Amino acid sequence: xxxxxxxxxxxxxxxxxxxxxxxxxxxxxxxxxxxxxxxxxxxxxxxxxxxxxxxxxxxxxxxxxxxxxxxxxxxxxxxxxxxxxxxxxxxxxxxxxxxxxxxxxxxxxxxxxxx
Amino acid sequence: xxxxxxxxxxxxxxxxxxxxxxxxxxxxxxxxxxxxxxxxxxxxxxxxxxxxxxxxxxxxxxxxxxxxxxxxxxxxxxxxxxxxxxxxxxxxxxxxxxxxxxxxxxxxxxxxxxxxxxxxxxxxxxxxxxxxxxxxxxxxxxxxxxxxxxxxxxxxxxxxxxxxxxxxxxxxxxxxxxxxxxxxxxxxxxxxxxxxxxxxxxxxxxxxxxxxxxxxxxxxxxxxxxxxxxxxxxxxxxxxxxxxxxxxxxxxxxxxxxxxxxxxxxxxxxxxxxxxxxxxxxxxxxxxxxxxxxxxxxxxxxxxxxxxxxxxxxxxxxxxxxxxxxxxxxxxxxxxxxxxxxxxxxxxxxxxxxxxxxxxxxxxxxxxxxxxxxxxxxxxxxxxxxxxxxxxxxxxxxxxxxxxxxxxxxxxxxxxxxxxxxxxxxxxxxxxxxxxxxxxxxxxxxxxxxxxxxxxxxxxxxxxxxxxxxxxxxxxxxxxxxxxxxxxxxxxxxxxxxxxxxxxxxxxxxxxxxxxxxxxxxxxxxxxxxxxxxxxxxxxxxxxxxxxxxxxxxxxxxxxxxxxxxxxxxxxxxxxxxxxxxxxxxxxxxxxxxxxxxxxxxxxxxxxxxxxxxxxxxxxxxxxxxxxxxxxxxxxxxxxxxxxxxxxxxxxxxxxxxxxxxxxxxxxxxxxxxxxxxxxxxxxxxxxxxxxxxxxxxxxxxxxxxxxxxxxxxxxxxxxxxxxxxxxxxxxxxxxxxxxxxxxxxxxxxxxxxxxxxxxxxxxxxxx
Numbered sequence: 030x031x032x033x034x035x036x037x038x039x040x041x042x043x044x045x046x047x048x049x050x051x052x053x054x055x056x057x058x059x060x061x062x063x064x065x066x067x068x069x070x071x072x073x074x075x076x077x078x079x080x081x082x083x084x085x086x087x088x089x090x091x092x093x094x095x096x097x098x099x100x101x102x103x104x105x106x107x108x109x110x111x112x113x114x115x116x117x118x119x120x121x122x123x124x125x126x127x128x129x130x131x132x133x134x135x136x137x138x139x140x141x142x143x144x
Numbered sequence: 145x146x147x148x149x150x151x152x153x154x155x156x157x158x159x160x161x162x163x164x165x166x167x168x169x170x171x172x173x174x175x176x177x178x179x180x181x182x183x184x185x186x187x188x189x190x191x192x193x194x195x196x197x198x199x200x201x202x203x204x205x206x207x208x209x210x211x212x213x214x215x216x217x218x219x220x221x222x223x224x225x226x227x228x229x230x231x232x233x234x235x236x237x238x239x240x241x242x243x244x245x246x247x248x249x250x251x252x253x254x255x256x257x258x259x260x261x262x263x264x265x266x267x268x269x270x271x272x273x274x275x276x277x278x279x280x281x282x283x284x285x286x287x288x289x290x291x292x293x294x295x296x297x298x299x300x301x302x303x304x305x306x307x308x309x310x311x312x313x314x315x316x317x318x319x320x321x322x323x324x325x326x327x328x329x330x331x332x333x334x335x336x337x338x339x340x341x342x343x344x345x346x347x348x349x350x351x352x353x354x355x356x357x358x359x360x361x362x363x364x365x366x367x368x369x370x371x372x373x374x375x376x377x378x379x380x381x382x383x384x385x386x387x388x389x390x391x392x393x394x395x396x397x398x399x400x401x402x403x404x405x406x407x408x409x410x411x412x413x414x415x416x417x418x419x420x421x422x423x424x425x426x427x428x429x430x431x432x433x434x435x436x437x438x439x440x441x442x443x444x445x446x447x448x449x450x451x452x453x454x455x456x457x458x459x460x461x462x463x464x465x466x467x468x469x470x471x472x473x474x475x476x477x478x479x480x481x482x483x484x485x486x487x488x489x490x491x492x493x494x495x496x497x498x499x500x501x502x503x504x505x506x507x508x509x510x511x512x513x514x515x516x517x518x519x520x521x522x523x524x525x526x527x528x529x530x531x532x533x534x535x536x537x538x539x540x541x542x543x544x545x546x547x548x549x550x551x552x553x554x555x556x557x558x559x560x561x562x563x564x565x566x567x568x569x570x571x572x573x574x575x576x577x578x579x580x581x582x583x584x585x586x587x588x589x590x591x592x593x594x595x596x597x598x599x600x601x602x603x604x605x606x607x608x609x610x611x612x613x614x615x616x617x618x619x620x621x622x623x624x625x626x627x628x629x630x631x632x633x634x635x636x637x638x639x640x641x642x643x644x645x646x647x648x649x650x651x652x653x654x655x656x657x658x659x660x661x662x663x664x665x666x667x668x669x670x671x672x673x674x675x676x677x678x679x680x681x682x683x684x685x686x687x688x689x690x691x692x693x694x695x696x697x698x699x700x701x702x703x704x705x706x707x708x709x710x711x712x713x714x715x716x717x718x719x720x721x722x723x724x725x726x727x728x729x730x731x732x733x734x735x736x737x738x739x740x741x742x743x744x745x746x747x748x749x750x751x752x753x754x755x756x757x758x759x760x761x762x763x764x765x766x767x768x769x770x771x772x773x774x775x776x777x778x779x780x781x782x783x784x785x786x787x788x789x790x791x792x793x794x795x796x797x798x799x800x801x802x803x804x805x806x807x808x809x810x811x812x813x814x815x816x817x818x819x820x821x822x823x824x825x826x827x828x829x830x831x832x833x834x835x836x837x838x839x840x841x842x843x844x845x846x847x848x849x850x851x852x853x854x855x856x857x858x859x860x861x862x863x864x865x866x867x868x869x870x871x872x873x874x875x876x877x878x879x880x881x882x883x884x885x886x887x888x889x890x891x892x893x894x895x896x897x898x899x900x901x902x903x904x905x906x907x908x909x910x911x912x
Contacts, residue, residue: 031842033746037772039835040753045707046827048819051765051810055756058769058799062776065792066749067838071845074742074783080871082863089859089871094784097855100875102780102788104887110795111894117806118898124810132703 037063061109072098157257164250172240183229194613216270219617224267234593239382241589259285313362320355364396371676381487389479405624417458425451429559463540474533481518481597493583503576517598538640561651748775
């Protein structure tokens with residue numbers, strides 16, 4: 030699983046380094062997935078035992094999966110989705126205003142002649 | 145009490161602008177009372193200190209860092225404190241008259257009093273760190289004072305130059321003090337001196353010495369850092385009179401004198417100080433003879449005097465240190481008076497050019513009288529204190545048989561005689577000029593300072609017993625052992641007296657033959673032409689060009705470049721840490737039966753990633769991302785996180801829908817076209833490297849035991865305390881409820897942002 034995370038991070042970074050806005054966005058999606066998997070993985074993997082307290086018990090049984098990473102990931106997924114939708118909207122507007130999605134050509138704040 | 149004195153002056157500085165607004169005509173009189181009373185208080189301490197009992201006081205400041213506000217008042221500190229407060233009082237008064245009606249007069253008082261407090265702290269500080277803090281404060285306040293006429297570009301430039309040079313020296317001082325503290329194990333000057341640790345034998349002595357000399361030479365404008373002082377004369381005259389005669393430029397001299405017992409007396413110390421001091425003295429004399437502006441003449445003679453003081457510390461014999469104490473006092477008195485007198489001439493006649501001045505004696509007789517008195521002291525004529533000081537200077541050099549030093553002193557003093565004559569004779573007794581026609585006497589405020597200082601020059605000369613005790617204590621402090629100094633106006637017929645006569649004769653010759661001497665000096669200067677000012681500008685330009693180049697290279701507005709550099713930095717830091725700290729580990733893999741499915745999902749995730757990388761069309765890209773996202777969702781489901789899995793599934797679906805909707809309206813570049821091959825390789829290397837780092841980090845985390853206390857706590861309490869059986873849900877809405885609230889806020893903000901962006905029509909809003 031660590032290898033999968035590493036691979037996803039590598040892919041995300043490669044996409045980040047693109048000049049294409051959309052590909053950077055794909056990188057964001059990939060990285061967010063990679064981080065979520067990483068969080069669950071370092072919280073140790075336990076197959077098929079959700080962290081629920083049985084009806085007749087008062088405390089959580091031994092051997093169920095770790096609840097804390099799951100809570101963190103839930104937050105992270107939602108935030109990631111918010112980020113993605115905002116970035117998409119931003120990109121769309123930028124395209125409307127500037128007619129390009131090439132980040133090298135978006136030089137309104139830092140024009141070419143005035144570094 | 146010393147701290148109180150400093151704080152009171154700071155307080156006076158703080159109220160100065162308000163006071164000036166309320167009482168514009170009286171404020172300088174009131175403000176001058178503050179340093180004057182401080183001076184009186186210091187004067188009451190003279191008998192005790194002269195008897196060899198220094199005043200000590202300590203206030204806790206930052207005990208955890210071993211920093212205390214400790215002050216110590218021995219002869220040297222007391223002499224400086226008296227000069228600072230005494231001259232400071234007259235300067236405050238004088239500036240009130242000089243800047244009468246100036247719109248920023250209140251601010252000026254603020255600056256000069258703040259500077260006074262900093263300077264007072266500097267000469268009394270015993271703690272190494274407080275010493276540095278006060279040192280830097282003097283640099284900063286003097287920057288404000290030199291740049292007081294901030295509308296003037298020259299003034300600004302001079303101020304920045306002074307700040308950079310002395311500030312650079314301040315950095316060196318900090319390093320030197322830290323080294324001294326480390327080497328000796330003590331953090332106050334007196335403790336270092338008393339501990340008997342011989343810093344001179346320490347392995348770090350050369351480093352300490354170089355740094356310390358750098359600090360002292362920049363502050364006291366010794367060659368080759370002398371260029372800022374004449375430029376700093378753009379400041380209003382009270383500033384020149386105060387900073388550049390008695391106080392700030394003497395801070396470096398003070399530092400050298402203060403550390404003479406701890407660091408001095410070695411061969412490198414001797415050579416560095418005598419050479420720098422001697423060259424400065426000669427250069428200052430030469431430039432003083434060449435100048436025609438009253439203030440420039442005084443500035444260059446100040447350089448000469450600083451050179452002589454440094455030279456005397458460098459020689460370091462008993463006689464030289466006695467001479468140091470005497471000359472220090474004499475110079476401060478007459479130079480303060482002369483600067484203020486020159487300012488009055490400028491104020492009254494509107495010019496400081498010697499050539500434009502003449503016949504002022506009739507118009508400004510009182511100013512003229514005091515300038516004459518001070519000039520006579522500067523020329524070293526009896527019965528002025530300047531004469532007494534010069535006699536002991538000559539005496540020390542002669543008795544040590546340092547004839548080269550003697551020659552330098554002789555030349556410098558002759559130039560001083562000529563400069564003194566230039567200052568007085570032509571402007572006051574020469575033929576009346578147009579500028580002099582409308583000259584007028586300044587008010588009482590302008591005359592009090594020169595009167596007091598010139599008067600003291602005369603008084604101390606006639607009554608040498610008066611300053612003797614303090615000067616003896618000063619010389620003792622510089623030596624670090626009792627010396628026994630005696631001052632006499634009349635020594636009898638000694639070699640020193642003969643040298644004085646020779647000096648006068650030489651000075652007279654120099655003055656009478658000023659024109660040929662000037663052209664000769666000009667010729668000499670042409671040969672040894674080093675334009676420090678231009679070199680300074682070049683240096684600053686170079687720094688600026690370099691900075692612009694670096695900025696242009698690093699921040700060229702191309703996002704890819706920024707990201708590449710960021711990732712490269714991350715890779716370098718992470719990778720090197722992993723390699724150096726041995727973070728790489730490969731835990732034994734144990735595959736159980738159920739892991740087959742997990743493995744398959746991992747492969748799917750990677751496949752999705754690869755697909756997204758290579759996607760040539762929008763649909764392919766979205767599909768690959770979905771493969772990735774869905775396999776992540778399944779992975780969550782598989783490993784006991786159904787809530788997470790369901791959420792991921794939902795979000796994934798939404799993402800796919802939104803992407804399809806948006807991508808339909810946006811252009812898409814196929815994978816291969818967006819970067820050239822070298823960039824591709826570089827980026828791939830970076831990406832793979834960072835991916836490998838992440839893998840390595842995760843593997844090493846997995847190799848460590850996981851503390852489960854927190855999860856155990858949640859598991860134990862979620863039913864009993866929060867009444868929920870789904871532990872994950874309880875954590876989200878109960879234990880970490882505020883976190884979830886924050887998350888909801890973020891989502892709401894993002895939603896609003898998206899909404900606003902969608903509503904914004906083309907051409908609306910603030911487009912740059």
